Amino acid sequence: MEEITAEYSSDQLVPSQELRVKALVTFAAKTDLGRRRENNEDKFEFFVPEDDSRLASRGQVFIVCDGMGGHAAGQFASELSAKTFIDVYYSHPAQDAEAAMTAGVVAANRFVNDVGRTDPARKGMGTTLSALVLLQEKAYAVQVGDSRIYRLRNGELLMLTHDHTWVDDAVRAGLITAAEAENHPYKHVLTRAIGGDADVKPDIFSDDVQVGDTYLLCSDGLINHVSDDTIGEVLRSKAPADAAWNLVGQALQGGGSDNTTVQIVRIDALIKPEG
Numbered sequence: 001m002e003e004i005t006a007e008y009s010s011d012q013l014v015p016s017q018e019l020r021v022k023a024l025v026t027f028a029a030k031t032d033l034g035r036r037r038e039n040n041e042d043k044f045e046f047f048v049p050e051d052d053s054r055l056a057s058r059g060q061v062f063i064v065c066d067g068m069g070g071h072a073a074g075q076f077a078s079e080l081s082a083k084t085f086i087d088v089y090y091s092h093p094a095q096d097a098e099a100a101m102t103a104g105v106v107a108a109n110r111f112v113n114d115v116g117r118t119d120p121a122r123k124g125m126g127t128t129l130s131a132l133v134l135l136q137e138k139a140y141a142v143q144v145g146d147s148r149i150y151r152l153r154n155g156e157l158l159m160l161t162h163d164h165t166w167v168d169d170a171v172r173a174g175l176i177t178a179a180e181a182e183n184h185p186y187k188h189v190l191t192r193a194i195g196g197d198a199d200v201k202p203d204i205f206s207d208d209v210q211v212g213d214t215y216l217l218c219s220d221g222l223i224n225h226v227s228d229d230t231i232g233e234v235l236r237s238k239a240p241a242d243a244a245w246n247l248v249g250q251a252l253q254g255g256g257s258d259n260t261t262v263q264i265v266r267i268d269a270l271i272k273p274e275g
Contacts, residue, residue, distance in 0.1 A: 059135030069125030126195030225254025
C-alpha cells in the first residue's frame with residue numbers, strides 16, 4: 001500500500017488577526033525505545049511559525065502521540081496523527097482556534113480509521129494525542145488518550161490533562177480510589193483514542209500563559225516509572241534539554257517498559273509587538 005502522509009499547506013490560511021503577544025520559548029525533546037520494545041511507536045512534532053500572521057491566528061504547536069497496534073501500525077498511526085493535526089489546524093478556515101483544534105483531531109481520527117480499514121496490516125491501529133498550543137496570551141492543552149501535559153509554575157507542578165482510561169474515569173467518578181488505581185488491571189485500558197471509534201472529541205483546556213511557565217508533554221512510558229514529584233524536581237532544577245534527557249534516563253533506569261517520549265517547552269518572554 002502506498003504510504004500516506006500529511007503535509008503542511010501554507011496556501012490556505014485563516015484571515016489575519018492582530019498579534020497581541022508573541023511567546024519566546026526554549027524547547028527540547030527526547031524519545032527512546034525503552035528496554036523491551038523493538039520499535040518506537042511514539043512520535044513528537046512541533047510547528048513554530050515566525051511570521052506574525054500565523055502566530056496571531058494559530059500560534060505555536062507542540063505535540064506528542066503514543067501509537068498502538070503493533071510494529072509498524074502504531075508507529076504509522078502516531079506519525080500520521082501528529083502531521084494531520086498540525087496540517088488541519090493551521091489550514092482550517094475557522095476564526096475560532098478551538099474549533100480548528102477539534103477539526104485537527106477529527107481529521108486525524110478519520111485518517112487513521114480509513115487507513116486501518118483499507119490496510120489489513122494496520123487494522124485496529126490507534127494512538128494518543130496530546131498537543132500544546134501557545135496562542136496569544138493563552139496556552140491550550142488538546143487531549144485524547146493517556147499521554148499527558150503538565151505545567152510547572154512558580155515551582156508547582158500541575159497536570160493539565162485527564163487520562164482517558166477506564167481507571168482514571170473510575171477514580172473521577174468515585175468508583176475506586178487513587179491508591180486502588182495504581183495497580184489496577186485496567187490501568188492502561190483507554191476509553192478514548194485516535195482511531196478507536198468513528199467519532200472522537202478531544203478535551204481542550206485553556207490557561208493564561210506566564211513568563212517562566214514550563215510545559216511538559218510526555219507519553220505514558222515516562223509516567224510508568226517516574227513519579228510526579230520527581231518530574232517536578234527535575235523541571236525545577238534543570239534547563240529543558242537537560243531535563244528531557246534526565247527524565248528519559250530515569251524512565252530507562254526504572255525499567256524502560258515502554259517507549260518514552262518527552263517534550264519540554266519553557267516560556268522565556270512574552271513580547272508585545274511595537275505599534
